[in-house]
Amino acid sequence: MRRVYLDHAATTAVHPEVLQTMLPYLQDQFGNPSSIYSWGREAKAAIENARAQVAVLINADPSEIIFTGSGTEADNFALSGVTDALDQRGAHIITSKIEHHAILHTAEALERKGYKVTYLPVNTEGLVNPETLKEAFTEGTVLVSIMFANNEIGTIEPIAELAQITKEHGALFHTDAVQAVGNLPIDVKQLDIDLLSLSGHKIYGPKGVGALYVRRGTRIKPLLHGGAQERKLRAGTENVPGIVGLGKAAELARLELAERQTHLTELREYLIDGVLSSIDHVRLNGHRSLRLPGNTNFSFEYIEGESLLLSLDLAGIAASSGSACTSGSLEPSHVLMAIGLPHEVAHGSLRLTIGRENTKEDIDYLLSVLPNIVKRLRSMSPLAPKGGLSHVQ
Amino acid sequence: MYSEKVMDHFTHPRNVGEIENPDGVGEVGNTVCGDVMKIFLRIKDDRIEDIKFKTFGCGAAIATSSMVTELVIGKTLQEAKEISNKTVAEALGGLPCQKMHCSNLAADALHAAIDDYHKKQKVSG
Numbered sequence A: 001m002r003r004v005y006l007d008h009a010a011t012t013a014v015h016p017e018v019l020q021t022m023l024p025y026l027q028d029q030f031g032n033p034s035s036i037y038s039w040g041r042e043a044k045a046a047i048e049n050a051r052a053q054v055a056v057l058i059n060a061d062p063s064e065i066i067f068t069g070s071g072t073e074a075d076n077f078a079l080s081g082v083t084d085a086l087d088q089r090g091a092h093i094i095t096s097k098i099e100h101h102a103i104l105h106t107a108e109a110l111e112r113k114g115y116k117v118t119y120l121p122v123n124t125e126g127l128v129n130p131e132t133l134k135e136a137f138t139e140g141t142v143l144v145s146i147m148f149a150n151n152e153i154g155t156i157e158p159i160a161e162l163a164q165i166t167k168e169h170g171a172l173f174h175t176d177a178v179q180a181v182g183n184l185p186i187d188v189k190q191l192d193i194d195l196l197s198l199s200g201h202k203i204y205g206p207k208g209v210g211a212l213y214v215r216r217g218t219r220i221k222p223l224l225h226g227g228a229q230e231r232k233l234r235a236g237t238e239n240v241p242g243i244v245g246l247g248k249a250a251e252l253a254r255l256e257l258a259e260r261q262t263h264l265t266e267l268r269e270y271l272i273d274g275v276l277s278s279i280d281h282v283r284l285n286g287h288r289s290l291r292l293p294g295n296t297n298f299s300f301e302y303i304e305g306e307s308l309l310l311s312l313d314l315a316g317i318a319a320s321s322g323s324a325c326t327s328g329s330l331e332p333s334h335v336l337m338a339i340g341l342p343h344e345v346a347h348g349s350l351r352l353t354i355g356r357e358n359t360k361e362d363i364d365y366l367l368s369v370l371p372n373i374v375k376r377l378r379s380m381s382p383l384a385p386k387g388g389l390s391h392v393q
Numbered sequence B: 001m002y003s004e005k006v007m008d009h010f011t012h013p014r015n016v017g018e019i020e021n022p023d024g025v026g027e028v029g030n031t032v033c034g035d036v037m038k039i040f041l042r043i044k045d046d047r048i049e050d051i052k053f054k055t056f057g058c059g060a061a062i063a064t065s066s067m068v069t070e071l072v073i074g075k076t077l078q079e080a081k082e083i084s085n086k087t088v089a090e091a092l093g094g095l096p097c098q099k100m101h102c103s104n105l106a107a108d109a110l111h112a113a114i115d116d117y118h119k120k121q122k123v124s125g
């Protein structure tokens, strides 16, 4: 059976060149970067090379990159580390309702410690309104954290403007750019960003490695205590193969950025047009153009997302959904709720995210099976209008 | 995640559809939690002569609906009343535990349909 992977926002396959770069560090070059003999020095040099590769991708200085064990850790580090360092100055942070749980649950943990958190709403397309940010500042606001682009609906936030406003109010600006890095050009200097999270496995690098960019001079305290690694900001013997892999993935992302953007955007538009023209009672969630190049997210009325995913899986297609059944809770995705979808429409959501190895044939295959799956599930649904729906096909 | 039996009922659901002028209809669930099950009954001499279902929901919701119809078709109302959500889950070879609450409502829908039948009987009889 044909298999088509359309869940690149969940994770990506390690790029073959990334794998080749990593392999020596799992074999002969296994040294501990803190050791002074040749094995150690080689491992250390490899980490510093990777740091430079990650830094150029976002126009940072290598000394501003701190490797972490994941994108999640980078997010935790940013929020907890900055609030911890600035606790004399204030105890208020601002974020949005559509952040990844790595941010939201960290913010909730801070609330339990006594911090005040403002969760900015978004409009129906998932955009944070800069005006609402302006109104949210208080005396004690120390940090604003707004994601660069949303992982579910792909909406790209007005980061330059939000960072500017934050600066005017004397707070620090963090952005979770886990989905944006490698898919959009990012220049932390030009955007005036203080902290930025990224992750290896979303950019054809390995899992379990990420990084936090921390602008020089920014005060932050470590999450993990122990050895002196990462300038004492992230203790623990470094994941050398992982870091080397992230570095290579960042380099490839930089070299191939324009090409990837064009390829993904073309396939995305082809997919969106194909779905909207072959299926009725469907809506595209997110913003029509301020959207990650590889992201599509639809809601199919009258059907539920998990049964869609199961049906697609039976046809060899990997996708994801914001329905309650796939979120592990009884509520559909907080992102779909935040853009104002009614529950039943949120339950019927389907996210298809395209990656560098996808082809037009992959999308054609999807388009050849999806309409029938939707039709079959609707024929079983008590919510679908009697007499069935007209299908455009 | 799902047993083979669940996948079988999901891919080949039994007794999907509606019954014209049914003797009893039961609906449970709501769109907030993402599962709505509707059961239609045709009753003759206190037996379930025909049963159909329509379900909006996840794989487990569709499979349990299908399974309950298979379990009770041809059975007496008394026998049908004894079927519980647990019986249905067991007949499917078990459900993932997070599905036991939200999507395992097919027997409730069946009982609601039987209650509806009794109510209609009282009115007409």
Ligand SMILES: Cc1ncc(COP(=O)(O)O)c(C=O)c1O
Pocket: A009, A010, A070, A071, A072, A073, A075, A100, A102, A147, A149, A150, A151, A176, A178, A179, A199, A200, A201, A208, A209, A210
């Ligand atoms: C926006 C966003 N932030 C953070 C993360 C977490 O990254 P990681 O899987 O590396 O912990 C993800 C990945 O799911 C994400 O999409």
